[in-house]
Amino acid sequence: MILWATRVLAALILAISSAAVLAQDTRIVFQVEQDAFSIGGQQQEAQDEELVIWLRDDAVRHNQGDSTFIGLFDENKMYIVEHSTNSYIEVDLPIDILSMVPEEARPMMEQVLGQMDMETEITATDEEGTINGWEARKYIVHVSGFMGMEMEHTLWMSTDPGVDASRYNQMISEMAALQPGQGEWMAELQAIEGFPVLTETVTRVMGTEFASRQRLISVEEAEAPEGAFEPPQGYSRDDFDLMDQLGGQ
Numbered sequence: 001m002i003l004w005a006t007r008v009l010a011a012l013i014l015a016i017s018s019a020a021v022l023a024q025d026t027r028i029v030f031q032v033e034q035d036a037f038s039i040g041g042q043q044q045e046a047q048d049e050e051l052v053i054w055l056r057d058d059a060v061r062h063n064q065g066d067s068t069f070i071g072l073f074d075e076n077k078m079y080i081v082e083h084s085t086n087s088y089i090e091v092d093l094p095i096d097i098l099s100m101v102p103e104e105a106r107p108m109m110e111q112v113l114g115q116m117d118m119e120t121e122i123t124a125t126d127e128e129g130t131i132n133g134w135e136a137r138k139y140i141v142h143v144s145g146f147m148g149m150e151m152e153h154t155l156w157m158s159t160d161p162g163v164d165a166s167r168y169n170q171m172i173s174e175m176a177a178l179q180p181g182q183g184e185w186m187a188e189l190q191a192i193e194g195f196p197v198l199t200e201t202v203t204r205v206m207g208t209e210f211a212s213r214q215r216l217i218s219v220e221e222a223e224a225p226e227g228a229f230e231p232p233q234g235y236s237r238d239d240f241d242l243m244d245q246l247g248g249q
């Protein structure tokens with residue numbers, strides 16, 4: 001659950017966007033670095049990889065490592081693709097997490113939802129700087145909640161990239177709905193003007209502390225590859241298992 005939560009929380013930070021409109025597909029590339037850490041017997045090696053996002057009018061592709069999320073909003077579908085197992089999961093949008101568990105388990109899930117709320121404190125600073133050619137302003141975001149988790153984000157936000165990520169925000173909202181407690185604080189983040197050109201995060205949970213960094217490398221108009229917004233050919237479809245998603249990511 002912790003590894004899934006940190007992945008989703010990191011993704012949520014990237015959902016903050018400006019209001020510009022781009023007519024073609026948009027390719028956004030981030031460089032993502034994360035320290036190695038161990039939590040509850042789960043080992044996570046250090047990472048240094050690209051996060052590539054494709055935006056289209058009614059579709060979004062979010063690709064990092066072995067996982068791809070594809071949102072098809074004209075079809076009210078989202079695909080969670082795992083390339084390591086050549087498989088994918090299909091879920092209906094909008095996501096209703098309670099409907100994904102048996103009726104007899106819903107009271108317990110409602111209790112879980114109540115325990116996993118996150119609190120957010122956003123501080124806008126007067127500090128400005130240039131990140132990879134983009135003029136940016138510094139924000140500090142402190143998030144705390146479930147199991148004593150604390151995340152301190154240093155965000156450098158800029159309107160220079162000219163990204164309209166409204167559809168991406170929508171998909172991230174649906175991704176957040178799969179992780180109890182994330183939806184409300186993400187809405188607060190979306191009130192920040194601009195797009196994140198640099199995010200530096202320190203996470204503290206269960207006596208462990210580790211850092212991660214996400215730097216915007218490029219934003220360009222380009223045509224997405226054929227098949228970018230559908231599960232790969234030959235991949236098998238798995239059934240959605242909420243507890244597996246919470247415990248196995």
